[in-house]
Amino acid sequence: MRGMMMDRPLRVADILTYSEEIHGTAGIVSSTVEGDIHRESYAEMAARCRRLAKALRTMGIGPGDRVATLAWNGYRHMELYFGIPGIGAVCHTLNPRMSPEQLAYIVSHADDRVVFLDLTFVPLVEKLRSRLPDRLRYVILADAASMPRTSLANVHCYEELLASEDDDFGWPDFDEDTAAGLCYTSGTTGVPKGALYTHRSLVLHSLIVGVSMQNSLRAGRRLLPVVPLFHANAWGAAHAAPLTGTSLIMPGPGLDGPSLWNLMETEKVFAAWGVPTVWLGLLEEIGKRGRKPAGLEEVVIGGAAAATSLIKGFEDLGVSVCHAWGMTEMSPIGTLGFLSPEQTSLPARERLRLKSTQGRRAFMIDLKVVDGEGRRQPNDGEATGELFVRGPTVVSAYFNNEEASAAAFDGEGWFSTGDVASISSDGFLNIRDRSKDLIKSGGEWISSLDVENLAMAHPHVANCAVIALPHPKWGERPVLVAVPSVDRPEPDGIRAYLEERLPKWQVPDDIILVEELPLTATGKVSKLTLRQIYADHKLP
Ligand code: AMP
Numbered sequence: 001m002r003g004m005m006m007d008r009p010l011r012v013a014d015i016l017t018y019s020e021e022i023h024g025t026a027g028i029v030s031s032t033v034e035g036d037i038h039r040e041s042y043a044e045m046a047a048r049c050r051r052l053a054k055a056l057r058t059m060g061i062g063p064g065d066r067v068a069t070l071a072w073n074g075y076r077h078m079e080l081y082f083g084i085p086g087i088g089a090v091c092h093t094l095n096p097r098m099s100p101e102q103l104a105y106i107v108s109h110a111d112d113r114v115v116f117l118d119l120t121f122v123p124l125v126e127k128l129r130s131r132l133p134d135r136l137r138y139v140i141l142a143d144a145a146s147m148p149r150t151s152l153a154n155v156h157c158y159e160e161l162l163a164s165e166d167d168d169f170g171w172p173d174f175d176e177d178t179a180a181g182l183c184y185t186s187g188t189t190g191v192p193k194g195a196l197y198t199h200r201s202l203v204l205h206s207l208i209v210g211v212s213m214q215n216s217l218r219a220g221r222r223l224l225p226v227v228p229l230f231h232a233n234a235w236g237a238a239h240a241a242p243l244t245g246t247s248l249i250m251p252g253p254g255l256d257g258p259s260l261w262n263l264m265e266t267e268k269v270f271a272a273w274g275v276p277t278v279w280l281g282l283l284e285e286i287g288k289r290g291r292k293p294a295g296l297e298e299v300v301i302g303g304a305a306a307a308t309s310l311i312k313g314f315e316d317l318g319v320s321v322c323h324a325w326g327m328t329e330m331s332p333i334g335t336l337g338f339l340s341p342e343q344t345s346l347p348a349r350e351r352l353r354l355k356s357t358q359g360r361r362a363f364m365i366d367l368k369v370v371d372g373e374g375r376r377q378p379n380d381g382e383a384t385g386e387l388f389v390r391g392p393t394v395v396s397a398y399f400n401n402e403e404a405s406a407a408a409f410d411g412e413g414w415f416s417t418g419d420v421a422s423i424s425s426d427g428f429l430n431i432r433d434r435s436k437d438l439i440k441s442g443g444e445w446i447s448s449l450d451v452e453n454l455a456m457a458h459p460h461v462a463n464c465a466v467i468a469l470p471h472p473k474w475g476e477r478p479v480l481v482a483v484p485s486v487d488r489p490e491p492d493g494i495r496a497y498l499e500e501r502l503p504k505w506q507v508p509d510d511i512i513l514v515e516e517l518p519l520t521a522t523g524k525v526s527k528l529t530l531r532q533i534y535a536d537h538k539l540p
Helices: 012-022 042-058 075-086 100-110 119-131 158-163 199-212 232-244 257-267 276-289 308-315 348-356 402-407 448-456 491-501 527-533
Strands: 027-031 037-041 066-070 090-093 112-117 137-140 155-157 179-184 194-198 222-225 247-250 271-274 298-301 320-326 333-336 366-370 385-390 415-423 429-434 439-441 444-446 461-471 475-484 510-513
Touching: 012 042, 012 075, 012 199, 012 232, 027 042, 027 075, 027 257, 037 042, 042 075, 042 158, 066 075, 066 100, 066 119, 075 090, 075 179, 075 232, 075 247, 100 112, 100 119, 100 179, 100 194, 112 119, 119 137, 137 158, 155 158, 179 199, 179 232, 194 199, 199 232, 199 333, 222 232, 222 257, 232 247, 232 271, 232 320, 247 257, 257 276, 271 276, 276 298, 276 308, 276 461, 298 308, 308 320, 308 348, 308 448, 320 348, 366 415, 429 448, 439 461, 439 475, 444 448, 448 461, 448 475, 448 491, 461 527, 475 491, 491 510
Parallel strands: 027 247, 066 090, 066 112, 090 179, 112 137, 137 155, 222 247, 222 271, 271 298, 298 320, 475 510
Antiparallel strands: 027 037, 179 194, 320 333, 366 385, 385 415, 415 429, 439 444, 461 475
């Protein structure tokens, strides 16, 4: 028997309208590329989104058209997040840290009609111009007074476009499976692949994130997403913050420790979300100043494994850490490291151990671990294999890429994450490695993440990565590439430290000290680049 409830579509614009009516006085504080602090309430944002919707239509943008953004975290980028899908077009976020080749490929592959870009990215696009389609139009996210001289053709000024329309506009209805957002993976292997989110998946994801992150997200809270809007919906902050009445403190391009510390302090930020490399910078700044920014209570760390020492660094300051795992293909939240009420009273060591895992699944996300033959493994915390996921916020295929789509799912339709993991009996996910980053030495696997986690606890290691290098006898051997935290540390001291704590055969054959580690477009340590740099390195 069918139920008898109304079949109303889930639409991204409903978040905006709700936010305007219910949380109209909360809003966005933006540290802008022009250098000032801009404040906008969600009520003001909603009105500007309606103007934007009309302006897009005037430009000839309609349902299904891809409209790209190339921008930092700020209020205008948020307006694009709602105004573009609101009329049935697709908001395609471009990641400015990708290589020029990747960006040119992505814009063509997505068949973008317009690019909305921050002032800072005008030189980047000018350089790319010859590789981009001629008909592409550009809207610079600035007012008339700040418009730059540019060699680009077909250029518009964002504030002039908005000023030429009024805000008398009603959001149209369409099927909830209509495409709303597009984000390409950072493409560490092969060409970047597009995850095409729907209105339904984004609304469900906002609800999932809102329910799961109740500490960061609730009316009156102030959240600083260091995680960019240009990657995977800023982990859901873009939609869940207006939905819950949480104000967003947007850092613009200032993502270094001192800039973040200052913004957090002056804007009374309660929670902040970002990748481990960003938090290493903030902890260093906190160390210099001798205290955390006033009011900072929660940090969400994800996108790459958070070392236990990093988690401890924050918890010792009284800042609660949630270690989260996800993927662009999952909108992106998959698991979250919150402890149950019983677990919060466990001894500190045990709590830290649980928080160092990637946490437990979010609502509507199913996880399974399978061995090399595709057999499902028990959730016993021991059995390790490839992690597969399923849920209404997980991609069902890649955008216009049949080959990648065919390879990404198993016979039951689960998505293959490429991560190697175990799951404990109480549901804690432990990511051991990316399958391609695992080290196979003498037929046995070594988890690079385990070795990195240990090395990070050494007082002279500020950051590190463990990679596999070819070895004539063992096949592969681990090598530790580390950024020291002091002048001239002793690699032998670090080695002795690891020897005390690891089985002998897992201790890296070599320890290479470097000034900095190469990062991917999403701010994670790029092991692919490291493997290329050290491809010819001679092991001792
Ligand atoms: P992306 O789609 O660029 O966000 O990358 C997703 C990948 O990042 C995952 O498949 C993992 O390999 C890695 N990742 C994300 N979060 C974590 C985490 N908390 N711990 C370990 N790896 C992570």
